[in-house]
Amino acid sequence: MTETDVLIIGAGHNGLTCAAYLAMAGLRVIVVDRRKVAGGAAVTEEFHPGFRNSVAAYTVSLLNPKVVADLKLADQGLRIVERRAQNFLPAPDGSYLLTGEGRTHQSVAKLSARDAGRFDGFARELEEIADVLRQLVLRPPPNLAEGFGIGSVREAVNALGTANILRRLTLEQQRSLLDLFTRSAGEMLDERFESDLVKALYGFDAIVGNYASPYAAGSAYVMLHHAFGEVNGKKGVWGHAIGGMGAIAQAMAHATRGHGAEIRLEAGVREVIVERDRAVGVILDDGETIRAKYIASSVNPKLLYTRLLPAGALAPAFLARINNWRNGSGTFRMNVALDALPSFIALPDPGDHLTAGIILAPGLGYMDRAWQDARDHGWSRQPVVELLIPSTLDDTLAPAGQHVASLFCQHVAPQLADGKSWDDYRDEVADLMIATVDTYAPGFANSVIGRQILSPLDLERQFGLLGGDIFHGALTLNQLFSARPMLGHADYRGPIKGLYHCGSGAHPGGGVTGAPGHNAARVILGDHRALFR
Secondary structure (H helix, E strand, O other): OEEEEEEEEOOEHHHHHHHHHHHHOOOOEEEEOOOOOOEOOOOEEEEEOOEEEEOOOOOEOOOOHHHHHHOOOOOOOOOEEEOOOOEEEEOOOOOEEEEOOOOHHHHHHHHOHHHHHHHHHHHHHHHHHHHHHHHHHOOOOOOOOOOOOHHHHHHHHHHHHHHHHHOOOOHHHHHHHHHHHHOOHHHHHHHHOOOHHHHHHHHHHHHOOOOOOOOOOOHHHHHHHOOOOEEOOEEOOOEEEOOOOHHHHHHHHHHHHHOOOEEEOOOOEEEEEEEOOEEEEEEEOOOOEEEEEEEEEOOOHHHHHHHOOOOOOOOHHHHHHHHOOOOOOOOEEEEEEEOOOOOOOOOOOOOHHHHOEEEEOOOHHHHHHHHHHHHHHOEEEEEEEEEEOHHHOOOOOOOOOOEEEEEEEEEEOOOOOOOOOHHHOHHHHHHHHHHHHHHHOOOHHHHEEEEEEEOHHHHHHHHOOHHHOOOOOOOOHHHOHHHOOOOOOOOOEOOOEOEEEOOOOOOOOOOOOOHHHHHHHHHHHHHHHHHHO
């Protein structure tokens, strides 16, 4: 039996972030993970001889700059480069939208003079709201506390601090914030713009990892969630980690070990040990017991509470609610090895557009039909595809003259109906995704010399992403902020003493941010100091 101060379940980027902060504070920390490599879904692997790519998570913007600075990730070798163009949206008729510094206004104006006059105002509206909400990312949301005591006093102070931050929004901005939390992105975009491609630019952000129509209530918040990011101090910019997303995780792992924490791989957790209503350790798959003062979990909350807790440890009401925790991103993830760059009908020559996020979904109606088709058929037969070619910015990923591409594809049903398995349809749907790209860039299919396919079932089996959910739980109004993962437990503390949430199933939610790990570490340290002062 091993003893430590903190045991962290899961060596994903949030688990590593939490571990690094706790180790920096002088606590003994052990991180355990069932996989052979640290990083969770933020990993880089060779998937075809000579070709490497980010396996699941695939692009950088939401990684919190405070986490980058505090963990000194640049000193650990992390380098993030910006896309030379931000987004490229080709249309079947040969028109296109290309965004990025010095490009956006002119490109929008070619599509609609009216939209060009409104675009900067809408972008500024989102940015101003995102600027204020960024201040809420690295603090626990107000948590509902039963009864009156130190917990309720603490939460009253927290709620006051949150209110003071939100008061920095003007009344009109507060109205917009209410719209963004409750309305559909489609409705808001239809009110402002007339060009399908302009609406699709923002509409895509509303359905990334969101198994829903852009006309679903609450989808506007998912759009806002993706506006929180920055790269190298530039807000709203997206980029790539040199060496793939695994470079982020490896830099975090180096920082974590450098402060004395231990990371054990191929060490899955069989059960969390609960004694006298307190989590006191874990039993690993090989039977080893590790006891700890605090247990922090970075895995999906539903996975934690339905698979890793002993029977009878949870109140029936809590267990019933967590069983209804909604998962499912509608995501089908692919990596392909290419012997040539794609040539798009809209922009056939090589250029900066090939470094962008290439969104193949020419309108909100297209996205809506993709979702409806997936619900009826199991997958959309005209899917939404975001194509990125990181080797245009990082020549370490592929042999000279060749390239790798990431395909983030939607919509597919998290679970197929009538007992069907994704194992039986994986290749058929992969062929469809490649054929979809080929309609915009003829010859793309012939350039594919290798591929890696991850259906929702593969994402669950390999990374613990239940239903293939990249966010560890849908970003819906009943699963956000004070309700993430449940009212009464938004403060990173679980329903059992000594058990904490440090993954994307906690505030502020999904994406490669490091924020839940940072926030959970602060709560654990606060509890530790209160207990031992």
